[in-house]
Amino acid sequence: MRTKGYADALGEIRYLPSDCAVMISRGHAADKLILRETLRKDPLPAYIGMIGSRAKNAAVFDYLAKEGISPELLQRVHARIGLDLGGETPGEIAISILAEIIAHRHGKILKL
Numbered sequence: 282m283r284t285k286g287y288a289d290a291l292g293e294i295r296y297l298p299s300d301c302a303v304m305i306s307r308g309h310a311a312d313k314l315i316l317r318e319t320l321r322k323d324p325l326p327a328y329i330g331m332i333g334s335r336a337k338n339a340a341v342f343d344y345l346a347k348e349g350i351s352p353e354l355l356q357r358v359h360a361r362i363g364l365d366l367g368g369e370t371p372g373e374i375a376i377s378i379l380a381e382i383i384a385h386r387h388g389k390i391l392k393l
Contacts, residue, residue, distance in 0.1 A: 287311055291318040301328040301382050303362065312341050320345070320354045328385050330362035330378065359385075 287306075291314070296302065304315045316331060331338060338360040345355060363377035364384070384390040 287314050288318070291315065294322070296322050296324060296326040298324045298327055300326040301385075302326040302330070303328075303378060303382075304331040309337060309340060309344075312337070313344050316341060316358065317345055317348065317350065320350055320358075325354075325357065328359065328382055329357055330359040330381070332362050332378070333360065335361065 302319050304312055304319070306312050306315060312331060312333065316329075319326070319329060331341070333341070342355050342358075342360070346352065359381065362381060363374055364380045366373065366377045366380065368374060368377055381390060
């Protein structure tokens with residue numbers, strides 16, 4: 282079995298305007314690549330979110346801005362993702378992310 286790298290896999294993804302994309306990777310380099318390629322898609326997903334600390338997310342956004350990604354596109358990204366429900370376990374964090382996506386779909390959250 283051959284696995285694909287991020288770049289190969291991302292090239293095959295096609296979004297519908299109602300889709301959601303959430304970046305949860307192992308580090309800055311992957312986040313930069315995944316977010317850049319997601320923001321280049323047409324159509325864009327309705328919701329784009331990226332997990333991470335404020336410092337990491339700021340570094341990724343700064344890097345992409347220097348690469349020419351427009352501020353308007355970067356403003357579409359929800360980062361830090363997940364509603365503050367007080368949970369700390371991976372399962373609780375996953376639920377908080379899904380809760381944010383549900384709220385976004387129903388017009389309750391436009392941008393955090």
